[in-house]
Amino acid sequence: MGEFTHFNEQGHAVMVDVSEKSDTVREATAMGRISMSQECFEKVKTGGMKKGDVLGxxxxxxxxGAKRTSELIPLCHILNLSKVMIEFEYIExxxxxxxxCTAKTVGKxxxxxxxxxGVQVALLTIYDMCKAVDKGMCMKNIRLLEKTGGKSGVWKAGQEKDI
Amino acid sequence: MGEFTHFNEQGHAVMVDVSEKSDTVREATAMGRISMSQECFEKVKTGGMKKGDVLGxxxxxxxxGAKRTSELIPLCHILNLSKVMIEFEYIExxxxxxxxCTAKTVGKxxxxxxxxxGVQVALLTIYDMCKAVDKGMCMKNIRLLEKTGGKSGVWKAGQEKDI
Amino acid sequence: MGEFTHFNEQGHAVMVDVSEKSDTVREATAMGRISMSQECFEKVKTGGMKKGDVLGxxxxxxxxGAKRTSELIPLCHILNLSKVMIEFEYIExxxxxxxxCTAKTVGKxxxxxxxxxGVQVALLTIYDMCKAVDKGMCMKNIRLLEKTGGKSGVWKAGQEKDI
Amino acid sequence: MGEFTHFNEQGHAVMVDVSEKSDTVREATAMGRISMSQECFEKVKTGGMKKGDVLGxxxxxxxxGAKRTSELIPLCHILNLSKVMIEFEYIExxxxxxxxCTAKTVGKxxxxxxxxxGVQVALLTIYDMCKAVDKGMCMKNIRLLEKTGGKSGVWKAGQEKDI
Amino acid sequence: MGEFTHFNEQGHAVMVDVSEKSDTVREATAMGRISMSQECFEKVKTGGMKKGDVLGxxxxxxxxGAKRTSELIPLCHILNLSKVMIEFEYIExxxxxxxxCTAKTVGKxxxxxxxxxGVQVALLTIYDMCKAVDKGMCMKNIRLLEKTGGKSGVWKAGQEKDI
Amino acid sequence: MGEFTHFNEQGHAVMVDVSEKSDTVREATAMGRISMSQECFEKVKTGGMKKGDVLGxxxxxxxxGAKRTSELIPLCHILNLSKVMIEFEYIExxxxxxxxCTAKTVGKxxxxxxxxxGVQVALLTIYDMCKAVDKGMCMKNIRLLEKTGGKSGVWKAGQEKDI
Incomplete structure (x- = not known):
């Protein structure tokens, strides 16, 4: 683990130079949860199967949202994502x-x-669609699960260093 | 508490009609946290005071990000925000x-x-700027604290119904 | 029927001044169709009911897309849409x-x-999701059906003048 | 012709993985028409030559618009277009x-x-600039004419299979 | 003349609260110039009249660009512009x-x-379209000429205080 | 120095074909200044060090802003910038x-x-943050300083031809 890379020697924010990095396949998976009242939870499940499709x-x-990351995060590089997939699971x-959310690119x-x-925007959308039923929903445990590719190689959550 | 409002009677997603709602002052405050290693936490604090300004x-x-909400959340109405403020606190x-994040509008x-x-994009930016030091950071407890204005009036977290 | 309003007296493009117009409820409905092979048509219908949700x-x-109209059309004013609804029909x-697509606002x-x-982006999305099955799909008959509100009042397709 | 590629085996929408595809020169040409009253048609032609430049x-x-395709179409990949050209023809x-519209890239x-x-946004812009004269304009016959490049090779409209 | 209004008492950037301001007609005009080689200048003039339309x-x-100001300038409020006009003059x-560029709104x-x-994006576009002929073009004298409306009333360049 | 490259032989605007160009490291540096009253200048300097961070x-x-260039400039290609850096200097x-602003890419x-x-948006932001103190600020001398890479090689301001 090293230093912050988004500042130059004067401490000024900079979009760091990645010109010399090679184009390799890079992939990352992140997760997050939203907790809600039982009433709301049941409505989402029913809706998903019968009519209103919250999760869709x-x-x-x-x-x-994942495609627009570089517009939202100031020092993030523009990336041509080669894959984005989002899956949901009901934690009864x-x-x-x-x-x-799994994102993938061939890039620097x-x-x-x-x-x-991708996770954050998906959770925010669930909140938006359900807030008439439950405004007290809470988003939590949003974190990186795994990344592969690039010089630093594989990283997995719960393993306290780059492998 | 009622039904989902983002679906019509056929269960199809719709940006609901707010034409008849009146323009009133509306305000909302949300919060969230990001947890990190002590090493990373210290670097953010030091940087914030000495040189690299993560929180700025x-x-x-x-x-x-708050200004672009309606571009990210499919069924969210376009709003002319009259105020956005974001403050941070170190939880030692x-x-x-x-x-x-507090947002305010005069609208429908x-x-x-x-x-x-606003909270989510701020937390994501902290993650982005610190991830070279700690990839295991976790975003949590992201939720609405309070809203005022409009027909449903005041809502405060921890009070289980609209007042 | 009058003159083009998007040019000034020098013939230069201009986003015309609507400051003096009053804020009234305005609504418009447009339609369009996409034709496809029978094989593709059946897959969309089946998918819509069983698993892959093209129309959703x-x-x-x-x-x-309707929310971003003013970013796409150069001389279009920014509008805070108060409602957007899109419905589909299978023409067997x-x-x-x-x-x-029906859009509504309280504005100038x-x-x-x-x-x-809204119609165009919906049709383009159908094309995108089905193009692996049929690249020869054709979009057609895209037009305004009706508008209400504003000084010019009601307009309906097939009635050759403003009412 | 095969299956829809924008859904995974669970029938969920996914931005499909193109990481393994090679970067090749790819080009596509699409067309579309907008029909209008004779009065309107004459005004566009005159304007185009004398002062107000609708087609420009x-x-x-x-x-x-073509450059922003991936922001509008949910499952479309971000592409660095290497060329975009739009031409118009008066069908007297x-x-x-x-x-x-012809678009080109070196990509996956x-x-x-x-x-x-590109065609759709161009036609919409013509509609916008002329709607004070004719609201009954109709957009039609919008379709792909030809594509080249990539594994599936050349496709031309009117030829019922990939060549 | 007073204090910076884009910082709160802690010195943190904030999008200031304008909820209490009234909706009035507000207008502003700005200007700017781009200087270029005589060869380039002649080509723009000829092109503008004969074929390539740089200024159009x-x-x-x-x-x-003017419509997207609030996306570019961090603490700028979202405004529904009611008019935008850009004119050019050749300074032989x-x-x-x-x-x-003149912009107008009814707002807070x-x-x-x-x-x-609007001026900056117009000048940048001229640079882009002419840079194959002259990379040494210089943009200059970009400033506000006049503003009207709102509590501070009329301001004109060259008059050293609000009137 | 040659002809305008953003028009085809009919004089129509076109995003020119760069498919055949090779991916090389390309870098450019541009500059610009904003002049202001002494009162305003002192406030920015003090603020930058003590509390409100205009330049940050x-x-x-x-x-x-630099990342969104292709959205603002009509005929500009989409580029995946590999570095963006902006530095400021007080000219007492x-x-x-x-x-x-220095931008860099590996591209065509x-x-x-x-x-x-990047320079223009940075200067506009300074204007926005300081305009409560001085509306008469003037942006000036905005120009390219140097470019490297690509077929035309190195260009430096003040040297009247490509080297």
Whole structure:
């Protein structure tokens, strides 16, 4: 682990030079959850199967959000994502919905931010679509699960150093 | 508490009609936290005071992100925000940084999503700027704290119904 | 019917002054169709019911596209849409899918362009999602059906003048 | 012709993985027409030559629209277009204007959507600039004419299979 | 003249609260120039009249740029511009082209930034279209000429205080 | 020096074909200044050191603006910038602030426009943040300083031809 790379020697923000990095396949997966009332949780599940499709809408929003990461995060490089996938899981015991986003590129920088942004926008969309039923929903445990590719290689959550 | 409002009677997603709603002052405050290693936490604090300004950058990103909420969240109405403010607090005991975003408008719909989006983009920017030091950071407890204005009036977190 | 309003007396493009216009409720509905092979048509219908949701995705895209009309059309005013709705109909006899978009605002200019843009982006999204099956799909009959509100009042397709 | 490629095996929308595809020169041409009243048609022609430049504005809008395709179409990959060209033709006999857009890239996916989006935004811009004269204009016959490059090779409209 | 208004008492950037301001007609005009070689200047003039339309393209770009001011300038409020106009003048004696942009709104904040952004994007577009002929072009004298409306009333360049 | 490259033989605007150009490292540096009253100049300097950070905000805005160049400039190609850096210098004798932006890519076209756009957006942001103190600020001397890479090689301001 090293120094912050988004500042130059004067401490000024800079979009760091990646010109010399090689184009390699890079992939990252992030996750996050949104917890809600049981009433709301049941409505999402029912809606997803019968009529109103909360998760279908959130999936599209998350994919589109991931594509716009470099517009939102100031020092993030523009990347041509070669894949974005978002999946959801109902965590029945906790009335939570888990979102996982996998982003992939062939490029010079990693796609951790794109995967995390995809998760965040998907969770925000769930909140938006359900807030008439439950304004107290809480988004949590949003983090990187794994990244591969690039010079630093594989990183997995829960393993305290780059492998 | 009622039904999902983002679907019509056929269960199709719709940006709901707010034409008849009146233009009133509406405000919302949301919060969220990012936890990190002690090493990373210290670097942010030092940087914020001495040179690299992580939180200054995250604040700008959050404000700009809040302004673009309707582009990110599919069924969110376009709003002319009349104020956006983001503040941070160092939670020393937990090596966490807390972000609070207050958004305000004079309009026909609430600004909960704008406040939450401001928090999310600010936290994502902190992650981006610190990820060279700690990829295991976790974003958590992201939720609405309070909203005022509009027909449904005041809502505060922890109070289980609209007042 | 009068003169082009998007040019000044020198013939230069201009975003025309609507400052003096009053804020009234304005609504517009547009339609369009996409024709496709029978094989493709059947796959969309089946997918829509069983698993892959082409029209659900196109609906979200169309709504989001309508919100961005003023970014795409050079001389279009920025509008805070108060409603966007997109509905689809299967035209069995012709293997066509019809999209209808209704947009609404309380503002100083009409929302014809928003309704038409919603239709176009929805149809483009259908094309994108089905092009692996049929690249020969054709978009057609895209036009305004009706507008209400504003000084010029009601206009309906097929009635050759403003009423 | 095969299956829809924008859904995974669970039927969920996904931006498909193109990481393994090779970077090749890919080009696509699309067309579309807008029909209008004779009065309107004459005004566009006169304006185009004497002062107000409807088609010049529509050309710029179409080129800029093509560049933003991936923001509008949910599952479309981001592409660095290497060329965009839009040309118009007056179809005197029918009071129609035909738009043709050619897009080109060196990349991993085709540019059919970019060419079609360029046509659509150009036609919408013509509608916007002329709607004070004729609201009954109709956009039609919008389709892909030809694509080249990539694994599937050449495709031409009117030839019922990939060559 | 007072204090910077874009910082709160802690010195943190904030999008200031304009909720209490009244909606009034506000207008601003800005100008700027680009100087170029005589060869380049002649080509622009000839092109503008005979074939390639540098200024027509720059006008469209400037209008579209003005509409996106709040996306570019971090603490700028979103405004529904009610008018944008850009005009150019050839300054023969100096081989310069002058751009003037007038922006107008009915809203809570002034439109100085929109007028200035319109000028900047128009000048940048001229540079882009001419840079194959002259890379040494220089943009200069970009400033506000006049603003009206709002509590501070009329301001004119060259008059050293608000009137 | 040659002909305008943004028009085809019919004089129509076109985003020129760069498919055949090779991917090389390309870099450009642009500069510009904003002059202001002594009162305003002192406030920026003090603020920059003590509390309100005008230049820190302008730097972030400039970097983000450079990334969006292709959305603003009609015929500009989309580029994946590999580096953006903005630095400021106080010109005490003239009460001016100078901004320099360096942009870099590995791609098929130069990054002059990105560097110039970064400067313009940074200067506009300074104007926005200081306009409560001085509306008479003037942006000036905005121009390309140097470019390297690509077929035309090195260009430096003040040297009247490509080297």
């Amino acid at each position: 809408t959130a999936r599209i929003a998350g994919i589109m 015991s906790a009335c939570e919905i888990e979102a996982r 920088t990693g796609v951790e931010m794109e995967a995390l942004t | 950058t995250a604040r700008i990103a959050g404000i700009m 005991s937990a090596c966490e940084i807390e972000a609070r 719909t609430g600004v909960e999503m704008e406040a939450l989006t | 995705t196109a609906r979200i895209a169309g709504i989001m 006899s012709a293997c066509e899918i019809e999209a209808r 200019t009409g929302v014809e362009m928003e309704a038409l843009t | 504005t529509a050309r710029i809008a179409g080129i800029m 006999s029918a009071c129609e204007i035909e738009a043709r 996916t085709g540019v059919e959507m970019e060419a079609l989006t | 393209t720059a006008r469209i770009a400037g209008i579209m 004696s100096a081989c310069e082209i002058e751009a003037r 904040t002034g439109v100085e930034m929109e007028a200035l952004t | 905000t302008a730097r972030i805005a400039g970097i983000m 004798s003239a009460c001016e602030i100078e901004a320099r 076209t130069g990054v002059e426009m990105e560097a110039l756009t």
